[in-house]
Amino acid sequence: xxxxxxxxxxxxxxxxxxxxxxxxxxxxxxxxxxxxxxxxxxxxxxxxxxxxxxxxxxxxxxxxxxxxxxxxxxxxxxxxxxxxxxxxxxxxxxxxxxxxxxxxxxxxxxxxxxxxxxxxxxxxxxxxxxxxxxxxxxxxxxxxxxxxxxxxxxxxxxxxxxxxxxxxxxxxxxxxxxxxxxxxxxxxxxxxxxxxxxxxxxxxxxxxxxxxxxxxxxxxxxxxxxxxxxxxxxxxxxxxxxxxxxxxxxxxxxxxxxx
Numbered sequence: 001x002x003x004x005x006x007x008x009x010x011x012x013x014x015x016x017x018x019x020x021x022x023x024x025x026x027x028x029x030x031x032x033x034x035x036x037x038x039x040x041x042x043x044x045x046x047x048x049x050x051x052x053x054x055x056x057x058x059x060x061x062x063x064x065x066x067x068x069x070x071x072x073x074x075x076x077x078x079x080x081x082x083x084x085x086x087x088x089x090x091x092x093x094x095x096x097x098x099x100x101x102x103x104x105x106x107x108x109x110x111x112x113x114x115x116x117x118x119x120x121x122x123x124x125x126x127x128x129x130x131x132x133x134x135x136x137x138x139x140x141x142x143x144x145x146x147x148x149x150x151x152x153x154x155x156x157x158x159x160x161x162x163x164x165x166x167x168x169x170x171x172x173x174x175x176x177x178x179x180x181x182x183x184x185x186x187x188x189x190x191x192x193x194x195x196x197x198x199x200x201x202x203x204x205x206x207x208x209x210x211x212x213x214x215x216x217x218x219x220x221x222x223x224x225x226x227x228x229x230x231x232x233x234x235x236x237x238x239x240x241x242x243x244x245x246x247x248x249x250x251x252x253x254x255x256x257x258x259x
Contacts (some may be wrong), residue, residue, distance in 0.1 A: 001159055010199070012171040016174025020133070046129040048133055048213065055137050055164040059165070063159065070156070079211050080213065082208055082212075087206070113138045113139055131168075147164055148164070179249055203252060
């Protein structure tokens with residue numbers, strides 16, 4: 001899982017570039033207590049850990065898809081496909097001019113979430129920044145979709161949840177900086193960052209492909225293990241000594257036939 005968690009964390013770091021261009025207005029809208037720097041940091045952390053919690057929950061839910069894929073035994077190929085999909089997504093504006101992905105905005109989710117976020121901002125709940133962050137984690141975001149795609153490769157809901165957790169941790173430094181310096185980030189600077197983003201996301205996609213290639217390289221491309229609950233059916237000769245003992249040991253089902 002080291003390579004998967006590392007890829008998710010690196011994607012979070014890279015997502016900071018995306019957040020500079022997209023999350024500045026949200027950071028400025030946070031109802032922070034600006035009486036001191038400590039109060040500002042505490043408020044920002046509440047908001048961001050609420051966001052990370054939502055990511056982790058989404059990772060846990062999507063992890064059941066990965067679990068099913070793992071039990072079927074095609075997780076290796078899904079990893080390769082996911083990596084290629086991430087690379088294609090990174091260059092979508094140049095390959096398809098955005099046409100292929102223009103319907104993936106999920107406007108109904110955005111409208112619902114924005115409405116609830118507005119309601120929270122109008123109230124003085126002590127945890128409103130935390131709740132605001134949880135709702136923000138539901139907003140449609142290409143980088144979050146990419147992180148969820150990576151988490152499927154974990155093949156386990158718990159590991160998928162941790163994958164999104166590490167992704168969220170990777171986004172934390174950038175969100176902290178944006179909250180303090182969002183007004184100083186120019187449009188020209190954002191444009192330069194957006195041009196660099198596809199190259200970094202491509203690296204993540206290549207790491208996921210490499211993981212799926214099953215090259216037995218520690219951390220980068222570990223050997224894929226056979227699911228423990230898979231059923232291995234073997235046919236053996238009746239006169240073989242293998243037929244004695246527990247025929248169901250090691251999850252193997254053995255049939256005896258005359259030859």
